[in-house]
Amino acid sequence: MPNITEPKLISGNANKPLANAVARRMSMHRGMNVKPVDARVERFNDGEVFVEVFENVRGEDMFILQSTSRPANDNLMELLIIADALRRSSAQRITAVIPYFGYARQDRRMKARTPISAKLVANMLTGAGIERILTLDLHATQIQGFFDIPVDNLYASPVFALDVKSQFGDLSDVMVISPDVGGVSRARELAKRIGAPMAIVDKRREKAGEVAEMTVIGDVTGKRCIIVDDICDTAGTLCKAAEVLLEHGATEVHSYITHGVLSGPAIERVSNSVMKSLVITDSIQPTEAVKNCPNIRIVPTAPIFAQAILNIWSGTSVSSLFETNTLGPIYEGLYSTD
Template sequence: MTGPDPKLISGNANRPLATAVARRISMHRGMQVALLDARVERFNDQEIFVEVYENVRGEDMFIIQSTSNPANDNLMELLIMSDALRRSSASRITAVIPYFGYARQDRRTKARTPISAKLVANMMVSAGIERVLTMDLHAAQIQGFFDIPVDNLYASPVFALDILHHLRGRDVMVVSPDVGGVARARELAQRIHAPLAIVDKRREKPGEVSEMTVIGDVKGKTCVIVDDICDTAGTLCKAADVLIEAGAEEVHAYITHGVMSGPAVDRVTKSNLKNLVITDTIQPTEAVRGCANIRIVPTAPVFAQAILNIWNGTSVSSLFSNDTLEPIYESLYPSGMAAQAS
């Protein structure tokens, strides 16, 4: 431990999540742990300005800031907050980035294109960030873009508890919406002891799916599509249609990051999806909250515990276990779920 308590500061990307994390840490510590008193605002020309009102000299600082839409503004807030803390003599700065923007630009897909995820990693290190805590990176190799420790949490243990609670007694089959997501889907399938199917999609051009084929027998199954990002929900809703046509009884989707841009909410509302379950790594809009078949699972409990583990110098990977997560999520799910998933 570098100080009496971990110190938390939040940008404007997802204040409700940051507040929930601070409240959860307060419960664990048995004392009030509040977000640092600071202002993160914009001048008239939209320049970002940060001022910290409390002494942070020698403190172990955690900046809670997703780099979601507007990605560039939220990224700049994160970098400027880090610079302000570094110049104020904070002992260590950890960036808690529930949703890591630019993660889909992790390689050169064609000539004369950037690797933006690597550029973002370089900027974070240059701004003084010494550790990163995130959830479900779109590409695991992004951890190698950093020359600092990166802790990548997974939503699948939380999803496993949720599935075992809400779909208990159903004949569940986990479905990957594309070949690239098979490893993620397989990991969840193993946790809940369910079979695995794949929806193979082919694109004629970016953003448009021309053909989908189901690999596996989904007839009579309660299908659970698992993925890391839902953007416009076009592929997700089309996959649900294909699964229903193939004989699936119901289709549910578990997506870590609900970007939900453009027509996403309208598509989900009108789709064959029984439920779309997302986390709050990205602050949900009013439209998302008001959608009858979208449910939001909180991530504050797991992020709060991860922050405490980093601050204490203990294992973060212990949070990958259902046995560890069950007591953390005891208010949401009854006891005994972890035993079924293990």
């Protein structure tokens, strides 16, 4: 372990409540007060980002907590400039904690003359002096290969499994649903953790954002269905999938989505949907509309991020957080760890 007193956390403006919650959890684990480093992250009148760090960070192990969510470009620039400020202030190591990794959906060329923006973002982060990435449920796990630095990709499925066991009680009639063929591995992971069968909703798109047809692969008759995915943007596909599942005999439909982007008409769609509940994490700071939506529930990520940061700082395993017997005690008080 480096000869450093304590890990230090600094936050951009993307998700300050999560940064403060992570700091509180770190304080509990360390038995001392941990709070985000005093800094200002502001904008000039023309929109330029300016950062000033008010504390000494020389030789420190710095963790920048910043989701690159909407406004994606502004939050990405904040992250890059904070990293540059820390590097020029002689921080020993800089880790970017990115709960929601923006541009991850642009991880390959779908047609001619298009970019691979996720790779460009990876190059920018590395060029800014960031030496390690900690994120949650990358849209495509191969994005880890875009970096030449360590990338720790945490998974929401262990946390979701704790929540499902706490909320659903008897799981004998529960079935996990993948909303497309590409998300099968994610759905299978949750299904394995809760001991439930799995089905797939296969969708065919005419163009981006519009679903022409959906087919259910598997028998969902009499099942309480849990749709699992990493991102919910406009919620059109999700709400349509819930309708199709009920048409095929499901008794009720719930959704567990890691990143609640929830843009455009998403909140209205979810409110009027046949889904009984949509569960998201706080990887993206929820708006007031999200908080007030009666069928949206938010699962905290501060416990897992705080422990992951401490594990990275101390040089211990991050992958241990994928196991229920390790994660359960971290979420003690929120869920039963039986």
